[in-house]
Amino acid sequence: MALNKNRDAAVLYINHERHEVRGEEAFMMLADYLRYKRGLVGTKIVCAEGDCGACSVLKASYLNGRSEGFEVINACIISVAQLDACQIVTVEGLSEGGQLSAVQESVAACHASQCGYCTPGFVVAITACLESGKKDLNEQKIKNCLTGNLCRCTGYTSLIEAALKAQPSVQLSASLASRYLPDDRQKDLKAIAGIPLEISFGDKTFCAPVLLKDALQLRSKMPLTLMASGSDLGVMINKGKANPKTQLSLHLLPDLYKIDQDQNRLTFGARVTLTELRKICEKTVPEFAKFLNIFASPQIKNIGTLVGNVANASPIGDTVPFLMVADTLVHVASSRGTRNIPLTEFYLAYRKMSLEADEIIASVSFAIPKQEDRLRIFKVSQRKDLDISTVNSAFLFRMKDDHPSVVSEARIAYGGIGPVIRRFPAVETFLVGKALEPKVIDQALGMIQGDILPLSDVRGTSAYRRNLVDGMFRRFCEELGQKATHQGAEQHV
Numbered sequence: 001m002a003l004n005k006n007r008d009a010a011v012l013y014i015n016h017e018r019h020e021v022r023g024e025e026a027f028m029m030l031a032d033y034l035r036y037k038r039g040l041v042g043t044k045i046v047c048a049e050g051d052c053g054a055c056s057v058l059k060a061s062y063l064n065g066r067s068e069g070f071e072v073i074n075a076c077i078i079s080v081a082q083l084d085a086c087q088i089v090t091v092e093g094l095s096e097g098g099q100l101s102a103v104q105e106s107v108a109a110c111h112a113s114q115c116g117y118c119t120p121g122f123v124v125a126i127t128a129c130l131e132s133g134k135k136d137l138n139e140q141k142i143k144n145c146l147t148g149n150l151c152r153c154t155g156y157t158s159l160i161e162a163a164l165k166a167q168p169s170v171q172l173s174a175s176l177a178s179r180y181l182p183d184d185r186q187k188d189l190k191a192i193a194g195i196p197l198e199i200s201f202g203d204k205t206f207c208a209p210v211l212l213k214d215a216l217q218l219r220s221k222m223p224l225t226l227m228a229s230g231s232d233l234g235v236m237i238n239k240g241k242a243n244p245k246t247q248l249s250l251h252l253l254p255d256l257y258k259i260d261q262d263q264n265r266l267t268f269g270a271r272v273t274l275t276e277l278r279k280i281c282e283k284t285v286p287e288f289a290k291f292l293n294i295f296a297s298p299q300i301k302n303i304g305t306l307v308g309n310v311a312n313a314s315p316i317g318d319t320v321p322f323l324m325v326a327d328t329l330v331h332v333a334s335s336r337g338t339r340n341i342p343l344t345e346f347y348l349a350y351r352k353m354s355l356e357a358d359e360i361i362a363s364v365s366f367a368i369p370k371q372e373d374r375l376r377i378f379k380v381s382q383r384k385d386l387d388i389s390t391v392n393s394a395f396l397f398r399m400k401d402d403h404p405s406v407v408s409e410a411r412i413a414y415g416g417i418g419p420v421i422r423r424f425p426a427v428e429t430f431l432v433g434k435a436l437e438p439k440v441i442d443q444a445l446g447m448i449q450g451d452i453l454p455l456s457d458v459r460g461t462s463a464y465r466r467n468l469v470d471g472m473f474r475r476f477c478e479e480l481g482q483k484a485t486h487q488g489a490e491q492h493v
């Protein structure tokens, strides 16, 4: 390949050992590599889809120049190559000198394990939660940390009790960062991240440039599969539905980790994770931040990116309805130059984007809703946590200053209603200047229903989806009538 070849091995630390991984092993999912190549069998594999958390491990890196400390991830859907320049800690790395960690002790003392298959994953996820420095941990916060972990026999009460009981001891113990990120290792990880990587095995190549211009040049020369964090692709590979031969990873491109904020807009580079997005939005767009609580699990949000969610072009992608009502621009780059595409014009057909073969999405930016905007985001799925939407939606309305019941601007976006997530400009125009009275709401919904073609599938029939479309808009209007502010996303199951 055209890269100045400098490294032919992914370099990562697993617990206290430094590994240079080449050839076939670099293309293995981390969980397989840990179990079958390193004998670290504490990491289990159950679903291999990111759904159960049995494969949870901890990851830290300096790739974004602002290390987030250790975060929990799923090792089953991310390849070793994708974890280049990272420090990984497995469940075996939590104990020290033969002494169980405080969380391990607590799980045993609270009898929080029966068959034990899920236990290492829970221990790792609880450790991440307690190490994250979250203040005032309570039962609900622990539950939020554990949405990515399933236990089929013990039940969660004793696991939550174990987490709460372990908290004081964890605070007194040496942090994972002090044990696993000494200065010399930090220096090494940072140095590794500055060297381009190209790994080949058979007909497969994994390529990670350190300069955006090199990435764009490669993209212009040959068909490549882009990997932001590769979480979606990891699932497809495990299911045998994808076998990308030439992978272009964005993980060594510092520009793509940038987050920019001015008074009006927020911009997120293509490697910014959903966890980072949620953190920034806590203050700037609290409704979106709250909504992201019910997006996937901590494990997925710690690797999955906003741009990956936009670029997988799913008709039920959960960030997209909000982005659609928030004047989002998709910032695209190629070796020919850059262009900005309004998200409302980005999806052309089912999974088809307005993106040329040589282009990549460099970042996505959206307008921060104003204080006076009424914003609500809804998601209905078959279960509350870690589930795919049946229908999702976002409504951003502004009301007249002198007549607060009259609409001055309306934006409506729905997902799960056809091949793409989209706005409803005719309905939005119809609503301007009108009070949201029952007759107007019925008329608006009549227009929306006449303009959608929801599918029937395992997540719901077309008729059910139409009911959800109805219910979400009526709920929003009811809240507006009650002068709801833009606080508090909610999920209905």
Ligand SMILES: Cc1cc2nc3c(=O)[nH]c(=O)nc-3n(C[C@H](O)[C@H](O)[C@H](O)COP(=O)(O)OP(=O)(O)OC[C@H]3O[C@@H](n4cnc5c(N)ncnc54)[C@H](O)[C@@H]3O)c2cc1C
Pocket (backbone or CB within 6 Å): 049, 050, 051, 077, 225, 226, 227, 228, 229, 230, 231, 232, 233, 234, 235, 270, 294, 295, 296, 297, 300, 303, 304, 305, 306, 307, 308, 309, 310, 311, 312, 316, 317, 318, 319, 359, 360, 361, 362, 386, 387, 388, 389
């Ligand atoms: C267990 C699980 C739960 C999930 N739950 C949810 C959920 O609740 N809601 C939801 O909406 N989604 C959910 N997802 C999907 C979620 O969208 C992704 O996991 C994540 O946002 C994708 O980010 P990524 O960085 O891993 O993307 P990747 O897997 O790297 O990429 C996704 C797609 O985008 C392309 N791509 C990546 N980067 C670029 C770029 N810069 N330019 C152009 N194309 C690019 C890739 O080639 C690929 O086709 C879930 C996934 C899993 C595995």
Ligand code: FES
Pocket (backbone or CB within 6 Å): 044, 045, 046, 047, 048, 049, 050, 051, 052, 053, 054, 055, 056, 074, 075, 076, 077
């Ligand atoms: S094995 Fe289930 S999430 Fe990885």
Ligand code: FES
Pocket (backbone or CB within 6 Å): 112, 113, 114, 115, 116, 117, 118, 119, 150, 151, 152, 153, 154, 155
């Ligand atoms: S202890 Fe058996 S699945 Fe949790």
